[in-house]
Amino acid sequence: MPLPDRNRRFLLARVPEGMPRESDFLLQEEARPACPANGVLVRSIWISVDPYLRGRISGIRTYIDPIPAGSVMESAAVGQVVESQTPNIQAGDFVTGMWGWQDYGAVDAARVRVLDPAEAPIQTALGLLGGTGMTAYFGLTELCAPKQGETVLVSGAAGAVGSAVGQIAKILGCHVVGTTGTEAKSEYIKSLGFDGALNYRTDLPYRQSLSQLCPNGIDCYFDNVGGELTDAAMQMMNFRGRVAVCGQISQYNDRSLDVGRRPFTEILVKQLRVEGFIVTRWASRFAEGRRQISVWMKEGRLRCEETVYEGLENTPKAFIGLFRGENTGKALVHV
Amino acid sequence: MPLPDRNRRFLLARVPEGMPRESDFLLQEEARPACPANGVLVRSIWISVDPYLRGRISGIRTYIDPIPAGSVMESAAVGQVVESQTPNIQAGDFVTGMWGWQDYGAVDAARVRVLDPAEAPIQTALGLLGGTGMTAYFGLTELCAPKQGETVLVSGAAGAVGSAVGQIAKILGCHVVGTTGTEAKSEYIKSLGFDGALNYRTDLPYRQSLSQLCPNGIDCYFDNVGGELTDAAMQMMNFRGRVAVCGQISQYNDRSLDVGRRPFTEILVKQLRVEGFIVTRWASRFAEGRRQISVWMKEGRLRCEETVYEGLENTPKAFIGLFRGENTGKALVHV
Numbered sequence: 001m002p003l004p005d006r007n008r009r010f011l012l013a014r015v016p017e018g019m020p021r022e023s024d025f026l027l028q029e030e031a032r033p034a035c036p037a038n039g040v041l042v043r044s045i046w047i048s049v050d051p052y053l054r055g056r057i058s059g060i061r062t063y064i065d066p067i068p069a070g071s072v073m074e075s076a077a078v079g080q081v082v083e084s085q086t087p088n089i090q091a092g093d094f095v096t097g098m099w100g101w102q103d104y105g106a107v108d109a110a111r112v113r114v115l116d117p118a119e120a121p122i123q124t125a126l127g128l129l130g131g132t133g134m135t136a137y138f139g140l141t142e143l144c145a146p147k148q149g150e151t152v153l154v155s156g157a158a159g160a161v162g163s164a165v166g167q168i169a170k171i172l173g174c175h176v177v178g179t180t181g182t183e184a185k186s187e188y189i190k191s192l193g194f195d196g197a198l199n200y201r202t203d204l205p206y207r208q209s210l211s212q213l214c215p216n217g218i219d220c221y222f223d224n225v226g227g228e229l230t231d232a233a234m235q236m237m238n239f240r241g242r243v244a245v246c247g248q249i250s251q252y253n254d255r256s257l258d259v260g261r262r263p264f265t266e267i268l269v270k271q272l273r274v275e276g277f278i279v280t281r282w283a284s285r286f287a288e289g290r291r292q293i294s295v296w297m298k299e300g301r302l303r304c305e306e307t308v309y310e311g312l313e314n315t316p317k318a319f320i321g322l323f324r325g326e327n328t329g330k331a332l333v334h335v
Numbered sequence: 336m337p338l339p340d341r342n343r344r345f346l347l348a349r350v351p352e353g354m355p356r357e358s359d360f361l362l363q364e365e366a367r368p369a370c371p372a373n374g375v376l377v378r379s380i381w382i383s384v385d386p387y388l389r390g391r392i393s394g395i396r397t398y399i400d401p402i403p404a405g406s407v408m409e410s411a412a413v414g415q416v417v418e419s420q421t422p423n424i425q426a427g428d429f430v431t432g433m434w435g436w437q438d439y440g441a442v443d444a445a446r447v448r449v450l451d452p453a454e455a456p457i458q459t460a461l462g463l464l465g466g467t468g469m470t471a472y473f474g475l476t477e478l479c480a481p482k483q484g485e486t487v488l489v490s491g492a493a494g495a496v497g498s499a500v501g502q503i504a505k506i507l508g509c510h511v512v513g514t515t516g517t518e519a520k521s522e523y524i525k526s527l528g529f530d531g532a533l534n535y536r537t538d539l540p541y542r543q544s545l546s547q548l549c550p551n552g553i554d555c556y557f558d559n560v561g562g563e564l565t566d567a568a569m570q571m572m573n574f575r576g577r578v579a580v581c582g583q584i585s586q587y588n589d590r591s592l593d594v595g596r597r598p599f600t601e602i603l604v605k606q607l608r609v610e611g612f613i614v615t616r617w618a619s620r621f622a623e624g625r626r627q628i629s630v631w632m633k634e635g636r637l638r639c640e641e642t643v644y645e646g647l648e649n650t651p652k653a654f655i656g657l658f659r660g661e662n663t664g665k666a667l668v669h670v
Contacts, residue, residue: 055604062604063574226599239398245603258600262593264561267611268580269390269397274610276603 003043003082007032008312009102010073015059015066019253019323024057025073025101025316033106035083040112042079042095042105047312047333048126049075049319050160051224052278054252063278073101073315076131078115078122079335089114096125101315103335120297127160127304127330128297129290131279135246136164137289138282141172143244143275144220148173151214153233156224156249157194158185160304160330164293165222166194167302174220177213179229181325188305188328200225206232217241226250231261237272245276253323305329338378338417340367343647344437345408350394350401354588354658359392360408360436360651368441370418375447377414377430377440382647382668383461384410384654385495386559387613389587398613408436408650411466413450413457414670424449431460436650438670455632462495462639462665463632464625466614470581471499472624473617476507478579478610479555483508486549488568491559491584492529493520494657495639495665499628500557501529502637509555512548514564516660523640523663535560541567552576561585566596572607580611588658640664 006029013026035041053075056067067074077100081093086109089095097112099105105112115122120129127133139161146152152169156162157178169176170193177196178189186197196213203209210218210232217238223230226248237243251258267274282289296302307327309318315333322331341364348361370376388410391402402409412435416428421444424430432447434440440447450457455464462468474496481487487504491497492513504511505528512531513524521532531548538544545553545567552573558565561583572578586593602609617624631637642662644653650668657666 063606223599226597230597230599245599248600248603251600258597259594260597262561262565262595262597264558264565264580264609264611265583265586265593267609268583269611271398271611271613271616273608274599274602275608276599276601276606278606281606 003032004103005032006030007102007104009100010315012057012067012069012071012073014069015057018255020054020057020316020320022316022320027313032104035085036106036108037085039085039106039108040081040089040095041083042097042099042107042112043082044077044079044099044103044105044312044335046078046123046126047075047101047315047335048077048130049315049322049331049333050131051247051249051252051322053319054323074098075100076126077105078125079105094122096130101312103312120294123306123332124297124304126332127306128164128293128302132160132304132330133164133293134282134286134289135279136161136168137293138279138285139244139246139277140165140168140220140222142282143277144222144242146172146174146220149175150219151175151177151216152220152222153177153179153210153214153218154222154224155179155229155233156247157189157197158328159224160327161246162222162224163189163192163304163329164302167192168296169220170194171296171301175214175216177210179225185328192303200229207235210236220244222246224249226258228260230263234261234263234266237266237270239270241270241272243272243274245274249323307331309333311335338367339438341365342367342437342439344435345650347392347402347404347406347408349404350392353590355389355392355651355655357651357655362648367439370420371441371443372420374420374441374443375416375424375430376418377432377434377442377447378417379412379414379434379438379440379647379670381413381458381461382410382436382650382670383412383465384650384657384666384668385466386582386584386587386657388654389658409433410435411461412440413460414440429457431465436647438647455629458641458667459632459639461667462641463499463628463637467495467639467665468499468628469617469621469624470614471496471503472628473614473620474579474581474612475500475503475555475557477617478612479557479577481507481509481555484510485554486510486512486551487555487557488512488514488545488549488553489557489559490514490564490568491582492524492532493663494559495662496581497557497559498524498527498639498664499637502527503631504555505529506631506636510549510551512545514560520663527638535564542570545571555579557581559584561593563595565598569596569598569601572601572605574605576605576607578607578609580609584658642666644668646670
């Protein structure tokens with residue numbers, strides 16, 4: 001089958017207000033790009049959609065400049081090399097990189113990593129063996145540093161990062177509780193080994209539900225969600241507890257002020273440490289993280305469900321689904 | 336002059352609701368206590384009142400059990416030994432310990448520290464060379480870890496801890512801004528070398544005042560106050576900024592929920608680290624801290640105003656004054 005000579009790609013049409021809509025993205029076609037000198041031309045197979053992308057299209061500079069309206073949506077992807085102008089990568093190789101929501105990536109060799117499909121399914125380079133897994137592994141072990149026997153609470157626990165955090169905390173010998181948005185997701189995380197699950201839509205008040213699920217309080221809180229769940233979790237933290245702030249998905253589409261309980265008295269009295277992070281902080285250690293996660297995957301102790309959307313044209317739908325709680329585990333687009 | 340044979344002492348009469356009142360404390364007399372075996376009998380000269388005591392009389396267990404109603408108010412004090420049953424301390428020695436709001440302390444030898452009055456005025460053992468100085472020194476250097484050229488914001492900057500924090504940050508080469516509650520206090524901290532001062536009663540909105548005073552944003556925030564000042568400071572924090580939560584004096588007497596801006600999105604996006612602390616965490620390093628502060632005091636680079644209340648009977652008044660912003664620098668009772 002000849003290569004399609006058109007490249008479909010999604011541009012950011014406008015900075016979304018509140019919950020993103022499909023019309024915030026524009027599907028456009030152009031000629032298939034040429035292979036860059038010292039680079040590769042890759043045909044996309046899998047595209048990752050991740051909650052952090054909401055921040056990248058907010059129009060606000062955070063740790064990096066936002067993706068401007070009119071640009072191709074950046075995102076992690078996996079594909080197969082169709083042409084190479086670099087000696088270390090051959091046509092046919094599977095690679096991962098950040099070429100985004102499009103059929104083809106024309107990428108500098110330094111900005112892709114070659115995958116071994118015999119080692120693990122190639123799309124795991126977007127999940128447990130990619131940013132998702134690194135976020136869970138380094139965020140938990142470096143910032144929460146849970147000790148055996150401690151209680152770890154993970155919000156957004158049925159998501160890609162949250163489900164990995166909980167499983168790693170179980171491997172480390174902790175009592176692990178997760179929050180989810182449906183009974184099915186609660187059952188899912190229990191099937192992964194979580195000791196308890198709180199359904200944030202029904203298990204109210206949170207403080208009381210958490211007291212039952214965490215009878216010894218909370219030593220580590222890995223937060224993907226924020227809002228009232230966090231208010232309750234902060235009240236349950238133990239002396240010298242650690243909070244890793246990985247995401248605040250409950251707030252991403254809310255332009256009003258995030259008003260609630262200020263946590264500073266709890267932080268003071270219990271000497272808590274609260275730290276936000278972006279996983280690239282540990283980029284120099286990703287090989288180490290992948291090695292460890294790979295071992296746990298092969299031992300069957302760490303796994304991740306996939307929620308797959310078929311077709312590049314459904315990428316915005318997959319992305320928006322993250323904020324509706326549609327996905328269990330890693331949300332992927334199969335191009 | 337013979338020693339008075341009566342011991343006046345303040346008991347906690349009841350757990351205060353909101354702002355403490357003098358009637359929450361009961362002045363009682365008993366016979367002068369005996370000198371304990373392996374201990375000393377000390378006559379109080381100086382008594383320290385500190386904001387953290389509000390937490391100790393809240394009726395709530397925090398890092399330690401609260402002072403129960405009917406017990407003597409615990410607090411740091413300095414006095415002179417009138418009788419000793421321990422070989423290493425002689426009558427006439429000056430010592431510091433935690434015997435509290437009373438004329439006499441009957442204290443185990445292991446729970447006092449002998450002072451050298453030739454080294455520094457003895458009451459500095461309650462200020463720069465005591466818990467106050469240790470709180471400023473370790474909280475700032477360990478949790479904020481400011482680098483030369485960075486901007487440090489200190490709230491409650493005219494207080495004992497805040498004024499020390501700001502001076503140490505200046506010694507470390509930082510741009511230092513403090514918040515106070517009066518123009519006189521703002522002038523005072525500028526006389527100590529602070530680069531700027533914000534009067535929280537008049538310099539509204541805080542965000543705008545802080546923008547002018549901290550044109551390069553805030554790298555380190557040493558918080559003694561909390562509330563809306565903290566809301567504004569959090570918005571001004573720079574990437575990888577550090578927040579040391581030392582006190583929340585604006586909230587201590589407020590029994591309503593501390594409602595305001597949740598800081599977690601700022602913490603996430605800027606990868607902030609926020610940590611609460613109680614200075615006893617570094618107790619094993621206090622000798623090191625005193626050595627360093629002593630050097631800076633002798634070099635004239637670190638000093639502390641004293642607000643002195645005369646007479647043991649005025650101890651509750653001195654304590655309550657802390658929450659009314661009456662003191663500049665260290666609040667002390669001269670017995």
